[in-house]
Amino acid sequence: MSVLRTTARAPIARTALAVLAVVAVLALTGGLLAPLDPLAQDTARILQGPSGAHLLGTDYLGRDVLSRLLAGTGLSVLTAAEAVAAAMLLGVVPGLASVRFGAALSWISLRAVDALMTLPFTLFAIAAVGVLGNGLHQAMLALGVLLAPLFFRVTRAAALGLDRAQYVEAAELMGASRSWILRVHIWRKVLPTVAVTTAHALATSLLAVSSLTFLGIGVQPPAPTWGGMLAGDLGFLAQQPWAPALPAALIMLTVGALNLLADAVRDAEPADAVRGAGPADTAVRKEHRDGLAAV
Amino acid sequence: MNALADGRPQLARRSFLGLGLGAGAALLLAACGGADTAGTGAPGSSGTLKWGWALPTSWDPVFSSAGWDVHVLSLVYAGLTKLDEHGAAVPALATDWTYAPDGASVTFRLRPGLTFGDGTPLDAAAVKKSLDRGRTDPKSLVAPQLVHVAEVTATDPGTVVLHLTQPDYQLPNLLAGKTGMIVNPKAFEADAAALATAPAGAGPFTLTSYTLNTKAVLRRNPGYWDAASIKLENFELYPLPDATTVVAGLQSGQFDVAQIPGSQVAAAKAAGLEVQVIPSLVVAVLDVNTTKAPFDNPDVVEALKYAIDREALLKTQLFGFGEVNHQPFPKGYVGHDPGSDDLYRYDPDKARALLAKAGHPDGVDLAITTTAAQGLPEQLQAQLKQVGIRATIEVVPAAQATQIVYVQHSKALFTDQFAGRDSAAQAFQVLFGDQGLMNPGRTTPPELKDAVEKVSRTPLDSPDYPKVLQAATALAVRTMPNVFLYSVPRLLARRRSVSQLPASTVVQRFEGVSVS
Numbered sequence: 001m002s003v004l005r006t007t008a009r010a011p012i013a014r015t016a017l018a019v020l021a022v023v024a025v026l027a028l029t030g031g032l033l034a035p036l037d038p039l040a041q042d043t044a045r046i047l048q049g050p051s052g053a054h055l056l057g058t059d060y061l062g063r064d065v066l067s068r069l070l071a072g073t074g075l076s077v078l079t080a081a082e083a084v085a086a087a088m089l090l091g092v093v094p095g096l097a098s099v100r101f102g103a104a105l106s107w108i109s110l111r112a113v114d115a116l117m118t119l120p121f122t123l124f125a126i127a128a129v130g131v132l133g134n135g136l137h138q139a140m141l142a143l144g145v146l147l148a149p150l151f152f153r154v155t156r157a158a159a160l161g162l163d164r165a166q167y168v169e170a171a172e173l174m175g176a177s178r179s180w181i182l183r184v185h186i187w188r189k190v191l192p193t194v195a196v197t198t199a200h201a202l203a204t205s206l207l208a209v210s211s212l213t214f215l216g217i218g219v220q221p222p223a224p225t226w227g228g229m230l231a232g233d234l235g236f237l238a239q240q241p242w243a244p245a246l247p248a249a250l251i252m253l254t255v256g257a258l259n260l261l262a263d264a265v266r267d268a269e270p271a272d273a274v275r276g277a278g279p280a281d282t283a284v285r286k287e288h289r290d291g292l293a294a295v
Numbered sequence: 296m297n298a299l300a301d302g303r304p305q306l307a308r309r310s311f312l313g314l315g316l317g318a319g320a321a322l323l324l325a326a327c328g329g330a331d332t333a334g335t336g337a338p339g340s341s342g343t344l345k346w347g348w349a350l351p352t353s354w355d356p357v358f359s360s361a362g363w364d365v366h367v368l369s370l371v372y373a374g375l376t377k378l379d380e381h382g383a384a385v386p387a388l389a390t391d392w393t394y395a396p397d398g399a400s401v402t403f404r405l406r407p408g409l410t411f412g413d414g415t416p417l418d419a420a421a422v423k424k425s426l427d428r429g430r431t432d433p434k435s436l437v438a439p440q441l442v443h444v445a446e447v448t449a450t451d452p453g454t455v456v457l458h459l460t461q462p463d464y465q466l467p468n469l470l471a472g473k474t475g476m477i478v479n480p481k482a483f484e485a486d487a488a489a490l491a492t493a494p495a496g497a498g499p500f501t502l503t504s505y506t507l508n509t510k511a512v513l514r515r516n517p518g519y520w521d522a523a524s525i526k527l528e529n530f531e532l533y534p535l536p537d538a539t540t541v542v543a544g545l546q547s548g549q550f551d552v553a554q555i556p557g558s559q560v561a562a563a564k565a566a567g568l569e570v571q572v573i574p575s576l577v578v579a580v581l582d583v584n585t586t587k588a589p590f591d592n593p594d595v596v597e598a599l600k601y602a603i604d605r606e607a608l609l610k611t612q613l614f615g616f617g618e619v620n621h622q623p624f625p626k627g628y629v630g631h632d633p634g635s636d637d638l639y640r641y642d643p644d645k646a647r648a649l650l651a652k653a654g655h656p657d658g659v660d661l662a663i664t665t666t667a668a669q670g671l672p673e674q675l676q677a678q679l680k681q682v683g684i685r686a687t688i689e690v691v692p693a694a695q696a697t698q699i700v701y702v703q704h705s706k707a708l709f710t711d712q713f714a715g716r717d718s719a720a721q722a723f724q725v726l727f728g729d730q731g732l733m734n735p736g737r738t739t740p741p742e743l744k745d746a747v748e749k750v751s752r753t754p755l756d757s758p759d760y761p762k763v764l765q766a767a768t769a770l771a772v773r774t775m776p777n778v779f780l781y782s783v784p785r786l787l788a789r790r791r792s793v794s795q796l797p798a799s800t801v802v803q804r805f806e807g808v809s810v811s
Contacts, residue, residue, distance in 0.1 A: 041677045043607045060558075061611060061674055134690060220688050221668045222676065232669050234539045238562030 003192040006268035013264035019257035023250075026073040034067035039222050047239040056246060059229075060236050063222075069246060072224035077254070079140055079218070080205040086144025087201060091151025092194060096186065098152075099159040100178050113149040121146055121208045122215075129217050139218035143208050147201050151194065158193040162186045192265060199262035203255045210251050226251050342810030343529035344793065347536040347544060347553030348803075350511060354502065355490035356476040357428060357435045360697060362714035362725070365473050366803045367532060370513060371412070372476035372496030373520065375403050375422065375455070376467045378717060382576070382628065382800045384467035384755070388417065388477060388497065388520060389455075394754070398462025403455045410518040411479040412501035419449030424480040426457075428487075437474040439730060440721055443751070464754045465718040472717030472802070499525045499805065508534060524806035526794075542566050545788055551810060552789040552796065557614030563788040573785040573798045574627065576715020576722075578620055579612070579671070582700065583776035585736035587707035589661055594653035596776045599708075600639040602646035602682040603675065609781045612671050618782045622772045623713060623726055625782040628800070629761050630719045632768040639778075646682040658683030664706040666693040671710055704735040712783065717801055719764055723747045727775045740774045743767070 007013045026033070035055070042062035049057045056065040098106040121143065128142030129135070162168060168185050212218045213227030221228060226247040233243040351364040356372060359365075369377075375389040389403040409417035426447045429437045443463040448456045457466065469475060482495030494502050497520070500513035513530040516522065536544050538556045542563050545553055555563055555570070563570050581599075589595045605619040621638045624630040650659060661684060665672045668688045676686045689706075691699050700709045713733060716722040724747070725731045729739045746767035753763045772779070785803065787796055794809045 039677070041674065043611050043674070046611055060670070061677075216668055216690060220690065222673045222688075228669075235556075235669075236558055237539055238542070238559055 003195075003265065003268050007261075007264050010264045010268070012260050016257040016261040016264065019253055020261065023073065023077060023254050023257070026070060027077040028074065030070040030073040034064075034070045036064040036067045038063060038067040038071035038224050040064070047236055049240070057240065057243070059243070060232060065229075065243070065246065068224035068229060069226075069250065072226055072229060072247070073250070075136075075219055075223060076209060076213070076226040076251075077206065079136055080202055080209045082137070083140040083143035083147060083205045083209070084198060084201045086141055087147030087205075088151055088194070088198065090144060090148035092155045094148075095152040095155030096159050096182060096190070098156050099163050100182055100186075109152065113152050116146060117149045119146055121204075122211055125208065125212055126215075126217060134217060134220070136218045139212055140209075143205060147205060150201055151197055154193050154197045155190055158190045159186050162189050192268075196262050196266040199258050199265060203258035203262070206251065206255055206258070342527055343531060343551075344527050344805070344808065344810050345531040345533065345549070345551045347533045347541065347550035349535050349554075350508060350532060353491045354494035354505070355487075356473040356478065357432060357437055358491065359473055360436060362716065365714075365717075365801075367511075368473060368476060368494070368496075369498065369802050369804065370500045370530060370532075371494040371498040371502055372478070373498045374470050374472070374475035374477060375405075376471040376475065377804075378468065378471045378799070378801045380797060380799050382468075382717075384471050387471070388422075392467055394462075394464065398459070398464065398752070398754075400456055400458045401466055402450075403457075405453045405455065406520050407453060409497060409520055411481075411495060411497045412516050412518065413479065413481075413495065414518065415479055415481050417477065417479075417497050418452040419455045420452070421480050422455045422477055423447045423449045424484075425477045426455075426475070428478065428480075428483060429474060439724065439728075440469055440474045440718075461752070463720075463751045464757075465720040465751050467755070468718035469721055472721075474717075474721075500530050521806065526807060526809035527805065530805075542568070542788070545790060548790070551793050552787055555786050555788045557612070557616045557786060559788070560614065560616065560786060567791065568788045569791060569793075571785075571787045571789070571796055571798070572616055573787060573796070573803075574625060574800055575783065575785045576625065576628065576713075576801055577783040577785070578623055578625070578713050578715070579608075579780040579783055580623075580711050580713050580726075580733065581675075581778035581780070582706075582709040582711045582733050582735055583778060584704060584707050585738065585776050586704070589653070589655065589659045590707055590736075590776060592653045594649045595655070595659065598646040598649035598653065598682065599679075599684070600778050601642045601649065602679055602684060603639075603778065603780065604641040604678055605780050606641070607678070608671065608674060611674060613781065613783065616786060617784050620779050620782045622768055622779055623722055623777075624719075624768060630722075630764045630768050632765040632772070634765075635769050635772050638772060643682045650683055655683070658685055660685045660687075661707060662687045662689045663708050663710065664689045664691055664700065665710040666691060666696050675710070700735065701732045704737065706735070709735075715801055719767075720747055720751045723750070723767065723771065726777055727771050733777065734775070736776060740770075743770050743774055746770050 040063060042058065044062065045058050046060055046062045047058060048054060051057070054064050054066070056069065059065055059068065094109050098109045124146055125139050125142040129139050132138040162185065168181055171181050171185060209218070210227035210230070213225040214231045216228070216231070219225045219228060229247040230244050233240065236243065348366065349363055351359055351367045352361045353359045354368070354371070356368050359368060373388050375387060376384040377387040379385045388405055388409060390406055392401055392403045394401045405419060405422070411417050429435050430441045430444055432438070443459050443461055444457050445460045446458040448458065450456055477497060478490065479495035483490060492505055497518070499516055499519045501516045502511060503514050504512045511532040513532065515525055515528050519525060533550065536550060536553050538559060541553050541555050542559055544550045545563065545568050546566050560570055583590050583596055583599070585591060585596065609615065609617060609619055618626060622632055622635045650656070663672050663675055663686050665688060668690050672688045676688060679686045700706050711733060713726060716725060726733050727739055727743060728734060729737055750764050750767050753760045789796065792811050796808055797804050797806060
């Protein structure tokens with residue numbers, strides 16, 4: 001909890017949290033806040049500039065841009081979160097298990113992770129959608145599989161350092177079970193590292209989701225998404241050169257806020273997470289960096 | 296990097312990296328440029344014209360699978376005939392042709408001294424071999440157009456006779472397109488497969504280099520029968536430019552001429568480019584498979600035709616360029632039936648009534664298959680919803696669309712464009728024939744077959760021909776499920792250094808075009 005308190009005291013983190021709070025509210029209630037039906041077409045008023053009736057103008061089918069931006073927030077952000085949730089499930093549990101449950105499991109999981117890290121996000125997602133069908137959940141599952149190595153590596157690195165801590169060895173000598181040690185001594189200490197990784201992974205996932213929807217993969221028109229709106233607007237730069245800036249700004253703000261928050265959590269982390277880990281501290285940081293760099 | 300220098304977190308470089316990454320992914324930048332190529336100074340010609348259009352599916356006209364390819368293949372191949380700006384057959388490699396009085400044969404007389412691009416003589420024997428290949432090759436895609444040709448004979452080096460199983464007066468038009476493009480026998484006898492990337496014709500240009508999906512470079516063919524009309528020394532061909540960058544590409548000199556969408560016309564004019572709106576035979580159409588539910592009920596098909604507001608589609612999809620159309624031929628073409636002009640005027644009430652009659656009073660579900668979801672499919676979906684048709688949009692990759700739609704016939708409704716054909720009877724075959732690519736239901740009413748036969752049997756110069764052809768058109772649009780939406784003109788933007796382009800309705804030609 002001290003990590004959270006330290007994080008919350010940082011102005012950068014507060015700014016990032018404020019932005020993310022707004023995005024979260026829009027994601028959960030954006031459709032309700034939309035002033036007009038985001039799917040309603042008015043072909044008599046296509047590509048109009050901002051006005052009282054349409055605060056951000058209309059798109060190529062006369063739909064209200066503001067309403068589509070608001071309604072599109074949920075699909076864009078929640079799908080990114082879905083991919084990260086899948087990645088956490090597939091990465092954190094094997095990451096912890098690989099430390100505590102034997103060399104064979106460790107070796108196998110590391111090789112699997114090495115193989116996954118060689119695959120590019122977008123191409124893998126397109127291939128997965130081609131095989132499993134063009135759907136949102138298929139694309140997010142593919143994305144989750146490729147993000148999982150990130151969680152696996154940072155979780156494993158942190159757990160490796162803590163596994164050699166004196167209080168863990170003491171617990172073992174006193175007869176504590178492996179699962180008890182994992183739950184009480186390791187998991188709680190690994191959490192801040194997972195939090196940092198989650199924020200970074202969300203940013204990466206949002207970019208990947210935006211790229212996929214930009215390409216028309218996962219979410220189909222007319223359902224609004226930030227990436228889809230960006231793609232649609234690009235065809236009409238001659239009429240509305242400013243239009244792509246709106247979804248682009250939302251993507252940029254959200255990704256930036258997530259990265260800033262991740263940095264703030266990470267900077268608050270050392271005082272608590274890896275204190276006393278001794279020589280393993282360096283290894284934790286190195287693997288953490290490597291994991292992020294692999295994104 | 297992550298030190299707590301004064302007890303407070305500092306903004307790390309990774310933060311900036313994150314912001315930059317977001318910005319970079321969100322804002323797409325397109326950069327383009329081009330380099331001029333100098334001409335070789337051949338007499339009467341100069342300059343290079345760079346055309347942003349489309350590269351062909353194959354440089355072999357017998358195996359080209361897209362109607363669109365005819366524009367590019369016409370640069371490197373010539374036929375016995377060609378089409379004038381209005382779509383009428385005029386002499387090309389042949390100076391004239393004569394039908395036997397009973398219509399059982401047609402005799403073409405060749406120009407003297409014709410050669411292919413490599414200098415090989417182009418005589419009647421070569422024409423016979425080329426046409427026979429198109430007629431008899433087991434995998435030929437033009438063979439169905441030549442079913443009425445029983446035999447081709449070369450009576451002397453300058454005379455070719457096509458013996459017919461029944462009178463077919465469409466042949467001079469038909470032979471102006473891919474079907475009649477004369478391929479050098481020396482090339483296909485040596486290595487026919489090589490023609491896919493190395494054309495061997497007698498057209499205005501010869502291909503000098505070709506990079507798949509990227510670029511084709513052509514050079515003027517001095518041996519072309521009408522070489523005096525070709526003012527361009529070099530010709531470069533590029534894939535269709537992206538709508539977002541096409542105007543910038545023209546401004547920068549990456550292209551000299553390019554096809555542009557209606558949304559870019561104002562921008563092109565504002566950029567100082569010339570824009571030509573050339574009427575064409577291209578028509579937007581929905582391919583309907585009557586073997587798939589719900590279109591196995593004719594009332595649902597008719598409801599679909601009345602449920603579409605074509606005026607609204609034209610406004611948003613083409614920005615008003617082109618014309619609403621309920622039939623395969625545009626106004627001004629001989630096959631256009633004035634009686635079908637307003638046949639399926641937007642009538643949502645009638646559409647709902649037809650759906651109810653078909654047993655769907657609460658509406659019906661279907662899928663719109665397309666290669667690009669944005670735009671027309673979205674608008675169709677919204678219009679169909681108004682009458683109770685709940686449509687989902689299913690995107691298939693463009694590269695697989697031919698296989699899925701035209702070969703497997705596995706989709707009920709597909710958004711398509713018909714590129715037009717050199718001959719009206721050929722257009723009927725593609726759109727409505729029981730083997731027609733755009734007739735996924737594979738059924739044709741006997742009365743329509745008879746009407747098309749009558750078209751083929753009527754001489755093009757007969758006073759009855761327009762009436763016979765228009766009657767076939769009227770019958771086709773009333774009995775076939777294809778839903779025609781609007782005619783699509785050819786919108787070509789060009790730099791001011793390029794002279795006016797011929798307004799060819801069927802095939803874009805470049806006779807007389809120069810670059811200063």
